[in-house]
Amino acid sequence: MLKSISRTDLTAGLLVIAVGVVALIEALNYPFGTTRNMGPGYFPIVLSGLLIVFGLGIILFEGRAPVADDDAEAGDKPSRDHIRPLLANLAAFVSLGLLIESFGLFIAAAVAVMLAGLADKRTPLWKTALLAFIVAAASCLIFVYGLRLQIKVFP
Amino acid sequence: MDMSQVSDGLLLGLSVVFTAEGLFYCFLGVFLGTFIGVLPGIGPMATIAMLMPITFHLDPTYALITLAGIYYGAAYGGSTASILLNLPGTASSAVTVLDGYPMARQGRSGVALFITAIASFIGSMAGLVVLIALSQPLAQFAIGFSAPEYFSLMLLGLLAAALLGGGKPFRTLAMVVFGLMLGLVGIDLNSGQSRFTYGVPQFFEGLSLVALAMGLFGLPEIFQNSANSAPPELLNKKITLRSMLPTRADWRAAWWPMWRGTGIGSFFGALPGTGGVIASFMSYTVEKRIAKDPSRFGKGAIEGIASPEAANNAAVQTGFIPTLSLGIPGDAVMALMLGVLMIHGVSPGPGLIFDAPDLFWGVVVSFAVGNVMLVILNIPLIGLWVKVLSIPYNILFPTIVVLVSIGVYSVNYSAIDIFVVVAFGMIGYGMRMLKFDAAPVILGCVLGPLMEENFRRALVLSNGEFTYFIERPVSGFLLGCCTLLVISTIYGYVRTALQSRRKASAAKAAI
Numbered sequence: 001m002l003k004s005i006s007r008t009d010l011t012a013g014l015l016v017i018a019v020g021v022v023a024l025i026e027a028l029n030y031p032f033g034t035t036r037n038m039g040p041g042y043f044p045i046v047l048s049g050l051l052i053v054f055g056l057g058i059i060l061f062e063g064r065a066p067v068a069d070d071d072a073e074a075g076d077k078p079s080r081d082h083i084r085p086l087l088a089n090l091a092a093f094v095s096l097g098l099l100i101e102s103f104g105l106f107i108a109a110a111v112a113v114m115l116a117g118l119a120d121k122r123t124p125l126w127k128t129a130l131l132a133f134i135v136a137a138a139s140c141l142i143f144v145y146g147l148r149l150q151i152k153v154f155p
Numbered sequence: 156m157d158m159s160q161v162s163d164g165l166l167l168g169l170s171v172v173f174t175a176e177g178l179f180y181c182f183l184g185v186f187l188g189t190f191i192g193v194l195p196g197i198g199p200m201a202t203i204a205m206l207m208p209i210t211f212h213l214d215p216t217y218a219l220i221t222l223a224g225i226y227y228g229a230a231y232g233g234s235t236a237s238i239l240l241n242l243p244g245t246a247s248s249a250v251t252v253l254d255g256y257p258m259a260r261q262g263r264s265g266v267a268l269f270i271t272a273i274a275s276f277i278g279s280m281a282g283l284v285v286l287i288a289l290s291q292p293l294a295q296f297a298i299g300f301s302a303p304e305y306f307s308l309m310l311l312g313l314l315a316a317a318l319l320g321g322g323k324p325f326r327t328l329a330m331v332v333f334g335l336m337l338g339l340v341g342i343d344l345n346s347g348q349s350r351f352t353y354g355v356p357q358f359f360e361g362l363s364l365v366a367l368a369m370g371l372f373g374l375p376e377i378f379q380n381s382a383n384s385a386p387p388e389l390l391n392k393k394i395t396l397r398s399m400l401p402t403r404a405d406w407r408a409a410w411w412p413m414w415r416g417t418g419i420g421s422f423f424g425a426l427p428g429t430g431g432v433i434a435s436f437m438s439y440t441v442e443k444r445i446a447k448d449p450s451r452f453g454k455g456a457i458e459g460i461a462s463p464e465a466a467n468n469a470a471v472q473t474g475f476i477p478t479l480s481l482g483i484p485g486d487a488v489m490a491l492m493l494g495v496l497m498i499h500g501v502s503p504g505p506g507l508i509f510d511a512p513d514l515f516w517g518v519v520v521s522f523a524v525g526n527v528m529l530v531i532l533n534i535p536l537i538g539l540w541v542k543v544l545s546i547p548y549n550i551l552f553p554t555i556v557v558l559v560s561i562g563v564y565s566v567n568y569s570a571i572d573i574f575v576v577v578a579f580g581m582i583g584y585g586m587r588m589l590k591f592d593a594a595p596v597i598l599g600c601v602l603g604p605l606m607e608e609n610f611r612r613a614l615v616l617s618n619g620e621f622t623y624f625i626e627r628p629v630s631g632f633l634l635g636c637c638t639l640l641v642i643s644t645i646y647g648y649v650r651t652a653l654q655s656r657r658k659a660s661a662a663k664a665a666i
Contacts, residue, residue, distance in 0.1 A: 012589040016329045023336055023351065030348050036619030040348035043607045044339055050332045057325035061648075085382040086584065089374070089556060090577060096560040097573035109557045116553035119381040123549040135554050139561060149565050 006063055013059030020051030085119035092116035104152040105144060109136040161287060164512060168520030171216060171513050177521065180217040184224015185525045189532055191225065192232025193540045194551075195242040199229035200594065201376045203491055204368035205555070208562035215499035216514045220521040222495060226488055227279060227471045227522065230431060231529045234271040234464055235540050238264055247431035247467040250439045254452060254459030261455050265398035266405060270457060271464040272533040274413045278465030279526045281417045282424060282472030286479075287519060289425070290508060294480040297505035302612035303624045307633035309606050312427040312483050314637050316598055318644045319429050327595050330586075334599020337362055339607065357571060364494040365563065366572060367600060370579020371586070371593040373559060378584055381552035394537055401457075409461035412442050416465030424470030427477055427485040434470040435463035472522060479515060481505060483602075487594035490601040497601075 027048055033039025092115040099108035110132040117128030143149045171177055191202040203225050210218035233248030238255035251271065258267040300308070317327040340351040341361035352358040401409070416438040423434035442458045443449050452459050477483045482503035484490035493503045501511060508515045533540070563572050583593055617623030625631045 008589055012326065012591065015589065016333075019333065026351060026353075030350060031346070034619065035614055035621075038611045038614065040343040040346045040350060043610065044336065044350060047332050047336050047339075051329060051336070054325050054329035054332060058323075058329060062323045062325050081382060082379070086378045089378055089381060089552075090581075092553070092556045093374075093560055093573060093577045093580070096557065097564075097570045097577070100560075100564060100573075101570050105561070109561075112557050112560065113553040116381065116556040117549065119552065120549045127549070128553070131550055131553060135557050139557055143561055143565070149561075150568060151561075151564070 009058055009063035013055045013057075013063060016055030016058060017052050018055075020048045020055055023051065024048035084121065088119040089116055091118075100151065102155065104154045106136045106140050106153050107155065109139050160291065164516040165520060167512055168516030168518075171517030172220070172520045172524055176217060177220065177517065178524070180213070180221045181224055181521045181525050182528055184221040185228035185231075185528050185532065186224075188225035188228020188230075189232035189529065189540060190543060192229035192244045192248075193235045193543050194546075195236045195240060195244050197376055197380070198245055198372070199226050200368075200488055200491075201372040202229065203488060204365070204371075205373045205559050205562065207365045207368065207491070207495060208566045210495060211498070211566055215496055215501050216517045218495055218499060219492060219514065219518050220525075222492055223475070223518060223522065224525050226492075227468065227525065228529060230279075230468050230471045231272065231275045231533055232540065233467075234275070234460070235268060235533070235537070236544065238267045238271070238460075239541065239544060247435050247470075248464070249432070250435045250463040251460050253439070254454070254456050257453065257455035258457070258460070263455065265394050266401045266457075267460055268394065268537055269399040269401055269534060270405065270409050270461050272530055274409065274416065274461045274464040275468040275533075276526055276530050277413050278417045278420055278468035279472050279529075280523070281414075282421050282469035283519070283522050283526070285421045285425070285469075285473050286476055286522075289473075289476050290480040290515075293476065294505040294508045297481050298509075300505065300629065302609040302616060303627050303630040304633070306606060306609040306613055307624060307630040307637070308481065308483050309602050309609070311633050311637050311640075312477070312485065313595075313598065313602065314640050315427045315429070316486060316595055318640050319426075319433070323590075324644055324648075326591055330591055330593070330595040331599045334596035335603040335606065336599075337367065337596065338600040338603020345611070357575070361604075362600070363566075363572065363575065364491070364498070364597075364600065365566060366575045367579055368491055368494075368597055369559065369563065370576045370581075371583035371596060374576065374580030375583045375587050375593075377552055377555060377559075378580070379587075381548060394541060396535065399534065399537070405457055408457045412438075412458040412462035413465045415441060416462035416467075417469045419462075420466030420469030421473045423466075424473035425476045425485075427483065429470075430474055430486050431467040431470040434466040438462040438466035475518075475522075478503070479507060479518070482507065484598060487597040490598045494597075494601045 024045065027041050027044035030041030030044065031039035032041040032045065035042075092112040095115055096108045096112040099111060113132035113135050114128055117123055117131065140153050144151050144153050172181060187202065187206065188199065191197050191199065203222050206222070206225060210221055213221070229245050230247060233243060233245030234251045234255065236242050236244035237248045237251040238259050241252055241256040243249040243252055255267050255271070258264065297304075313331050317331050318324055336351070338361075340358055342349045342352075342359050349359060416435075419438040419441065420431070420434040423429040423437065424431065439452075439459060439462065442456075442462045443452045446452065446456070446458065474485050474489060477485050478489040478493060482493065482505065484493050496503050501507070501514065559576075560573055563576050564570065566572060586593055613623060614621075624634060
């Protein structure tokens with residue numbers, strides 16, 4: 001029965017405990033009150049405690065569950081194949097957030113599509129560029145001129 | 156049940172839905188739902204999260220009609236991908252793959268698509284009748300509930316969602332509690348104390364449910380699926396209406412399974428914590444067990460698609476019973492719907508049916524109308540969805556990124572909201588890596604403030620005596636159910652642990 005705790009479960013459990021501890025430290029600043037007249041700290045403190053207990057549960061029970069992990073564990077591990085789409089899409093969202101107010105929707109949307117297009121390395125650049133133009137133009141037409149959202153189109 | 160009340164209600168609902176706006180939003184919902192359901196990789200949860208912003212500017216009734224349409228529309232569309240691609244479009248149509256794909260390989264994909272559409276329709280409509288029949292009496296019963304009953308009911312709902320879902324119990328419980336805590340972020344209404352805001356002004360009013368749901372569900376699905384450029388290989392590109400028509404033998408084989416599936420689905424849908432996924436698996440097992448020749452299953456048995464599809468769609472409809480009549484969401488999708496209502500200033504609870512009859516009946520009638528639309532969308536217009544299946548991902552996902560960002564931005568015209576979503580997206584992605592399910596977080600986040608409020612109120616009423624929760628009969632009964640649930644989970648865990656140990660020692664002895 002002495003099985004080693006799987007690394008995913010250990011990380012998961014420790015993270016849950018960490019969140020519980022951080023929340024507990026914060027919640028201790030709030031007045032606890034009494035059971036009859038609860039302060040704003042009562043519920044958060046109880047919840048933080050539960051979180052820590054469940055975190056331990058993940059490590060102690062799920063970490064060495066007697067049932068073999070049926071779902072393929074390798075599929076979820078971050079690998080090079082996962083990093084590329086993750087970064088490309090994050091860059092797309094962030095760029096849109098940074099550009100939309102100063103440069104307007106058209107440029108922001110086009111840049112976002114270009115970046116998101118990098119997620120798949122087999123897509124030729126001209127295809128992404130064409131898509132960027134179409135999506136940018138269409139979203140300006142639909143959202144700004146059609147639905148009349150108050151968004152600047154050009155810088 | 157008072158029949159005249161129901162007919163008055165239905166008339167009221169008809170007057171809400173049969174307007175240009177009502178029909179438009181109903182169609183919009185089911186159309187988008189089918190679209191998303193057809194695409195493998197994007198679930199209804201992600202879609203609803205991504206489309207929530209557009210419903211902010213609508214009347215709450217139309218907002219709910221649209222979002223609900225997405226949900227049950229996706230339950231229809233999910234089977235299309237299952238049959239043609241061997242990939243479930245949604246989790247609840249995973250079972251349909253087992254016999255749907257073999258049918259397609261035998262050249263009977265048209266029949267399979269037709270039967271699933273009809274089974275979905277029968278399941279939905281029967282589920283809807285159950286919804287109409289049960290909601291009002293249940294709400295009437297619950298209208299006398301006070302704080303302890305609400306607290307116990309929510310506790311039961313959360314425990315059921317955590318323990319019956321089939322996931323790992325501690326992980327799910329941790330996610331429920333994490334969600335409850337996220338729900339507490341903001342200024343406490345009773346004391347004015349700001350909690351977990353860490354000085355960020357955007358957090359004072361609480362975390363945005365849109366940002367949370369979109370980040371936890373929408374973004375990880377984009378991150379995970381956007382790397383594949385080529386859509387999966389399709390079995391049949393052209394499906395003629397003629398090829399869809401089932402033979403008389405097909406009808407006979409599928410008819411009763413559809414109704415059995417409907418019954419199973421209606422039951423599991425109405426229970427908190429169980430839903431379409433469990434119902435569809437359950438009904439498949441039942442069909443296999445009662446079949447004269449169980450070996451046909453997995454090789455294209457028509458019962459194997461008719462029953463689960465009916466079950467899954469019936470469960471979707473009856474899933475609205477606790478949500479609309481008690482204000483207690485049975486799963487994360489329902490929690491989002493309630494969240495949307497609350498954002499619109501409608502307080503969910505047993506009073507909803509009586510205080511906002513136009514909303515309740517409008518939504519109910521829209522389900523019926525939406526299901527008729529879905530049959531049209533899924534039988535004569537099936538060719539459209541087959542085309543949707545061949546949209547390359549490298550066009551689809553960049554477009555979704557832009558639409559999602561504009562949607563988030565348009566709620567408050569604040570670019571910061573986009574960054575908040577991105578932050579939750581990273582958390583959501585990390586959670587997937589560590590095998591945490593995000594659904595209980597949403598459920599907890601919506602219920603967190605409600606639970607705290609009712610817990611506090613109950614203890615004020617009882618002068619701080621915890622026994623008050625047990626003394627009140629309804630609350631005591633609900634807490635009894637909670638205890639049973641916990642005990643049975645522990646029992647199940649210990650039993651499997653013992654069994655595997657026995658197996659291990661038996662294996663050792665054999666060596």
